[in-house]
Amino acid sequence: MHGFQTLQQYFNNVIEKETFTGEPSTLYAPIDYTLRLGGKRLRPVLCLASCELFGGTLSDALNAAIGIELFHNFTLLHDDIMDQAPMRRGNPSVHTKWNTNVAILSGDTMFAKAYEYIGKAEKEKLPEIHSVFTETAIEVCRGQQYDMNFEERTHVNEQEYIKMIRLKTAVLLGASLKIGGIIGAASEEDLRRIYEFGKNLGIAFQLKDDLLDAYADQEMFGKQTGNDIVTNKKTYLLIKAFELANERQKESLNYYFDRTKNWDEQEKLNAVLEIFNQLNIREETQKSVKKYQKAAIQSLDAINISEGRKGTLLAIVDYLDKREA
Amino acid sequence: MHGFQTLQQYFNNVIEKETFTGEPSTLYAPIDYTLRLGGKRLRPVLCLASCELFGGTLSDALNAAIGIELFHNFTLLHDDIMDQAPMRRGNPSVHTKWNTNVAILSGDTMFAKAYEYIGKAEKEKLPEIHSVFTETAIEVCRGQQYDMNFEERTHVNEQEYIKMIRLKTAVLLGASLKIGGIIGAASEEDLRRIYEFGKNLGIAFQLKDDLLDAYADQEMFGKQTGNDIVTNKKTYLLIKAFELANERQKESLNYYFDRTKNWDEQEKLNAVLEIFNQLNIREETQKSVKKYQKAAIQSLDAINISEGRKGTLLAIVDYLDKREA
Numbered sequence: 001m002h003g004f005q006t007l008q009q010y011f012n013n014v015i016e017k018e019t020f021t022g023e024p025s026t027l028y029a030p031i032d033y034t035l036r037l038g039g040k041r042l043r044p045v046l047c048l049a050s051c052e053l054f055g056g057t058l059s060d061a062l063n064a065a066i067g068i069e070l071f072h073n074f075t076l077l078h079d080d081i082m083d084q085a086p087m088r089r090g091n092p093s094v095h096t097k098w099n100t101n102v103a104i105l106s107g108d109t110m111f112a113k114a115y116e117y118i119g120k121a122e123k124e125k126l127p128e129i130h131s132v133f134t135e136t137a138i139e140v141c142r143g144q145q146y147d148m149n150f151e152e153r154t155h156v157n158e159q160e161y162i163k164m165i166r167l168k169t170a171v172l173l174g175a176s177l178k179i180g181g182i183i184g185a186a187s188e189e190d191l192r193r194i195y196e197f198g199k200n201l202g203i204a205f206q207l208k209d210d211l212l213d214a215y216a217d218q219e220m221f222g223k224q225t226g227n228d229i230v231t232n233k234k235t236y237l238l239i240k241a242f243e244l245a246n247e248r249q250k251e252s253l254n255y256y257f258d259r260t261k262n263w264d265e266q267e268k269l270n271a272v273l274e275i276f277n278q279l280n281i282r283e284e285t286q287k288s289v290k291k292y293q294k295a296a297i298q299s300l301d302a303i304n305i306s307e308g309r310k311g312t313l314l315a316i317v318d319y320l321d322k323r324e325a
Numbered sequence: 326m327h328g329f330q331t332l333q334q335y336f337n338n339v340i341e342k343e344t345f346t347g348e349p350s351t352l353y354a355p356i357d358y359t360l361r362l363g364g365k366r367l368r369p370v371l372c373l374a375s376c377e378l379f380g381g382t383l384s385d386a387l388n389a390a391i392g393i394e395l396f397h398n399f400t401l402l403h404d405d406i407m408d409q410a411p412m413r414r415g416n417p418s419v420h421t422k423w424n425t426n427v428a429i430l431s432g433d434t435m436f437a438k439a440y441e442y443i444g445k446a447e448k449e450k451l452p453e454i455h456s457v458f459t460e461t462a463i464e465v466c467r468g469q470q471y472d473m474n475f476e477e478r479t480h481v482n483e484q485e486y487i488k489m490i491r492l493k494t495a496v497l498l499g500a501s502l503k504i505g506g507i508i509g510a511a512s513e514e515d516l517r518r519i520y521e522f523g524k525n526l527g528i529a530f531q532l533k534d535d536l537l538d539a540y541a542d543q544e545m546f547g548k549q550t551g552n553d554i555v556t557n558k559k560t561y562l563l564i565k566a567f568e569l570a571n572e573r574q575k576e577s578l579n580y581y582f583d584r585t586k587n588w589d590e591q592e593k594l595n596a597v598l599e600i601f602n603q604l605n606i607r608e609e610t611q612k613s614v615k616k617y618q619k620a621a622i623q624s625l626d627a628i629n630i631s632e633g634r635k636g637t638l639l640a641i642v643d644y645l646d647k648r649e650a
Contacts, residue, residue, distance in 0.1 A: 027470040078433060082426040101407040103472055104429060108403060111436060111463040119455045127451050130444045135435040145352040145430055 007045040030094045037089040043176040044069045049312045050180030067117030074110035099325035119270045136175035143168025170202025200296035210235040220324035226269045244279045332370045355419045355431035362414040367395045368501040374637045375505030392442030400437035461500035468493025495527025518624045525621035535560040545649035551594045569604045
């Protein structure tokens with residue numbers, strides 16, 4: 001069993017050496033660029049750790065892990081076009097550095113290349129892996145569409161929001177673990193449990209993201225906090241605030257989130273955070289993070305494998321909980 | 326063995342009944358819309374016909390045929406964004422009817438759904454089908470990128486052009502037939518031959534497309550002829566014209582294809598067609614179409630199956646040759 005950082009390092013070394021080049025170079029350069037922007041490598045690490053948990057080796061799960069990271073980066077690439085995001089991990093996003101057409105097509109190619117790596121699985125295991133991966137890919141698209149739909153709406157409730165982040169973010173964490181488990185020859189029952197672990201971990205992960213955007217230590221966070229509030233993003237914090245607000249507070253939130261008005265950013269941020277503080281939104285969100293973390297750990301506990309082997313995955317829960325960025 | 330039109334009808338009936346719906350509807354409506362715009366259904370028909378040729382049944386190859394048609398329509402959807410094409414098969418393209426973000430994301434979902442149908446193959450055959458399909462998907466993306474790169478260039482030679490259309494168009498015809506062949510349990514050698522048949526058929530198909538755009542009977546063609554010339558598209562006709570032109574003709578072509586000038590469309594069209602006629606470009610292109618058709622038929626001939634069974638595929642060669650649109 002390898003620890004989280006060892007797995008990250010192992011995967012980064014592989015990506016470093018793997019060539020994502022080909023002709024025409026205009027198509028491949030953005031793929032190579034995107035994969036070398038780094039990131040936490042959370043999904044491939046989960047895939048590798050799950051395979052090891054059930055007794056497989058790292059090399060068994062490596063191609064699937066690369067396929068999953070390719071898929072994840074493809075979604076970021078296309079999301080950045082849709083969100084008109086100029087930056088990704090502190091560097092220009094692909095559609096900014098090249099152009100939208102290159103970003104669409106190199107994204108499509110990354111998606112196909114993800115399947116190329118998935119296709120390297122053992123023949124007997126490919127049908128199940130193919131099915132989990134494909135079902136998840138469709139769910140991630142559905143999640144992104146819900147997220148875009150929410151932008152057009154005035155109000156979204158908690159249940160709708162959790163469904164959206166489950167699809168957009170959490171199922172891919174679940175699938176990464178499940179695919180690692182399939183490669184590691186886990187039982188049907190354990191595959192269900194490791195998937196549930198990942199799904200709940202993923203929801204906690206996204207809620208923590210929402211929290212950090214408003215409350216992170218500016219220096220540790222590495223980018224401007226409060227961006228979600230300034231851009232009227234429907235986060236868990238805002239949804240919870242609307243749920244708990246009294247009439248006066250609701251009116252005030254509606255006032256500051258009125259798209260037709262051009263707010264002074266700092267004034268809006270201060271006013272909204274003041275309401276969040278009055279309503280204990282930070283604590284409410286933390287409570288929710290804990291709830292999903294607990295559900296994740298319960299699923300992990302139920303897996304019939306010695307506790308000692310679960311250390312890496314438990315450490316990942318802890319790492320995601322304590323992170324400041 | 327079923328004929329071409331029977332296979333078209335069979336496939337259209339299936340698509341008619343198949344539901345491509347789900348939540349959120351903003352994501353699925355464009356998929357359903359695109360699949361119901363019709364078209365020749367050439368690729369799924371080739372897949373079905375190839376499966377029958379080698380002794381399989383239509384229902385054996387049906388899911389693969391649907392997967393291939395989904396993939397093809399996904400490429401059209403994303404190509405229409407990249408080419409800023411307002412219309413598709415006489416109807417508004419998806420990015421026009423909805424918007425670019427919806428077109429990107431519903432395209433991505435169609436690509437994933439293509440894999441969903443591909444994944445319904447017999448377990449023992451999935452690895453090979455998965456591999457052919459994925460390799461082809463990457464080649465189609467490469468072809469589209471070459472096509473976009475060519476737009477930025479002043480000159481493209483014949484070899485480069487044939488490579489581009491092989492990747493963008495021909496390999497998917499080859500792969501449709503090969504996948505049908507895998508399902509129909511063809512031998513390795515016959516799979517190679519049926520793929521070559523499709524690849525050469527695909528090149529002939531695209532050259533014929535280029536020809537029709539300039540020389541089709543306006544009424545039969547159903548849309549404006551000469552559009553490729555007006556929009557400065559690098560077609561086989563133009564490449565051949567530059568190859569055969571004398572200095573004076575070359576100068577004239579360069580003059581009319583100068584992007585910085587704003588031509589009267591009819592004047593430009595008449596002048597360019599006049600040069601094409603002087604150089605026998607129509608006949609030169611027809612010669613080339615025949616060459617690739619002949620190569621296709623030679624590959625089909627080499628397949629060790631009674632001639633009677635090859636009637637459907639031969640009829641498709643003939644149909645594509647004689648078509649007026």
